[in-house]
Amino acid sequence: MNGALNNDLREIWVYLSASPLAGLTMTLVAYQIGLWVFERFGRRPVLNPVLIAVLLLAGMLTASGIEYRTYFAGAQFVHFLLGPATVALAVPLYNQFRQVRQSALAMLAALLVGSAASSLSAVALAWIFGGSAATLRSMAPKSVTSPIAMGVSEQIGGLPSLTAVFVILTGIIAATFGTWALNLVRVKDWRARGFGMGVAAHGIGTARALQVNEVAGAFAGLGMGLNGLATALLLPTLYHLFW
Amino acid sequence: MLGTLTILLLCQLAGELIARLLHLPIPGPVLGMLFLFAGLLLRGGVPRAIQDTAGGILRHLSLLFIPAGVGVMTHADRLSAEALPIILALFGSTLFGVAVTAKMMAALLRPTSASADEAANPGAKP
Numbered sequence: 614m615n616g617a618l619n620n621d622l623r624e625i626w627v628y629l630s631a632s633p634l635a636g637l638t639m640t641l642v643a644y645q646i647g648l649w650v651f652e653r654f655g656r657r658p659v660l661n662p663v664l665i666a667v668l669l670l671a672g673m674l675t676a677s678g679i680e681y682r683t684y685f686a687g688a689q690f691v692h693f694l695l696g697p698a699t700v701a702l703a704v705p706l707y708n709q710f711r712q713v714r715q716s717a718l719a720m721l722a723a724l725l726v727g728s729a730a731s732s733l734s735a736v737a738l739a740w741i742f743g744g745s746a747a748t749l750r751s752m753a754p755k756s757v758t759s760p761i762a763m764g765v766s767e768q769i770g771g772l773p774s775l776t777a778v779f780v781i782l783t784g785i786i787a788a789t790f791g792t793w794a795l796n797l798v799r800v801k802d803w804r805a806r807g808f809g810m811g812v813a814a815h816g817i818g819t820a821r822a823l824q825v826n827e828v829a830g831a832f833a834g835l836g837m838g839l840n841g842l843a844t845a846l847l848l849p850t851l852y853h854l855f856w
Numbered sequence: 857m858l859g860t861l862t863i864l865l866l867c868q869l870a871g872e873l874i875a876r877l878l879h880l881p882i883p884g885p886v887l888g889m890l891f892l893f894a895g896l897l898l899r900g901g902v903p904r905a906i907q908d909t910a911g912g913i914l915r916h917l918s919l920l921f922i923p924a925g926v927g928v929m930t931h932a933d934r935l936s937a938e939a940l941p942i943i944l945a946l947f948g949s950t951l952f953g954v955a956v957t958a959k960m961m962a963a964l965l966r967p968t969s970a971s972a973d974e975a976a977n978p979g980a981k982p
Contacts, residue, residue: 636923640923641919644916644922661918663918663919663922666922666925670922670926671928671929674926681929684923688923691923692920692923696884696885696888697861697864697913698914699888700889700892701889701910702889702914703892703893703896704896704906704910704911705910707902708902716965719960719965720961722960723960726956726957726960727960735946735949735950738941739944740941742944743940744938748942756950756953760883761883774930775931778924778927778928778935779942783946783949784921786947787950790951791951795954795955797955798955798959800958800962804965805959809953809957809959813950813953813957816918816921818954820914820918823914841886
């Protein structure tokens with residue numbers, strides 16, 4: 614009796630760990646838990662739903678011995694939607710187009726300065742505190758959305774999968790403490806606040822900006838797209854020029 | 857909903873194809889965003905269905921980053937061996953980047969009426 618039950622359980626376990634259903638469901642459940650905690654304890658930025666979900670999932674996978682690859686086979690359906698969601702950013706951008714057009718010059722200047730500041734300060738800090746060469750190279754493109762960052766990382770000799778991790782951590786840090794940094798430098802304009810989040814922290818920064826204000830969200834989406842372009846074009850060129 | 861999803865995927869597909877054909881360093885979805893944007897400009901407005909579905913997807917944009925984020929576990933060794941430089945570089949550069957970009961932009965912008973001061977309700981209108 615007991616043996617039969619154990620056998621059933623083992624079969625269920627084998628089925629679940631091989632099918633995409635488990636990874637997909639776990640991702641959604643972990644996100645719901647993250648959202649619930651975020652809402653329940655007063656929407657504090659420190660309780661970032663992505664951070665909570667990532668920690669829960671990584672902890673569960675490690676504890677149960679399921680490989681990341683197996684999990685991703687299911688979770689990739691969620692990951693895939695990043696593409697259409699990026700396209701959908703055209704909608705808030707269109708809604709705010711009048712404002713965007715009026716501030717085009719300011720945006721271009723802020724883009725170049727902000728993009729260089731994020732990338733150079735990351736590499737410099739990692740170098741000063743003794744990071745390895747692979748870490749430095751993987752760090753350089755970490756402010757832009759993962760598909761671009763991973764491509765650039767490969768071109769400059771970094772590790773694309775490590776870059777993906779830096780990209781996500783950058784987003785979580787900005788979503789969690791970005792508001793504090795913006796208040797510290799006393800920037801009150803929603804356009805500037807959103808643009809800063811998008812340039813320095815891609816989609817997760819944009820998601821946070823959209824939560825707070827639609828104008829900020831539109832400028833964040835634009836900042837993310839523009840810095841994606843700027844980084845994809847400039848970073849490999851500069852790298853090959855100097856190394 | 858289904859119509860909008862089809863449009864989004866078509867824009868992305870067109871973006872991917874063109875980026876590959878012309879060997880552009882720009883990712884397909886970013887080009888796709890420009891195509892959809894151009895389409896909305898030509899049409900002169902956002903159809904209700906697109907407005908709703910795009911809003912729905914974007915409200916949960918951060919969900920979509922979770923699968924890649926869990927990849928943190930595959931780099932646990934390096935992250936613990938180089939914890940100090942990685943943590944300091946990520947925190948320092950991210951907050952510096954957000955602040956510098958926003959400050960630069962704010963310094964060059966002409967002020968409008970919609971600032972964080974007055975818009976006390978965060979759910980705010982466009």
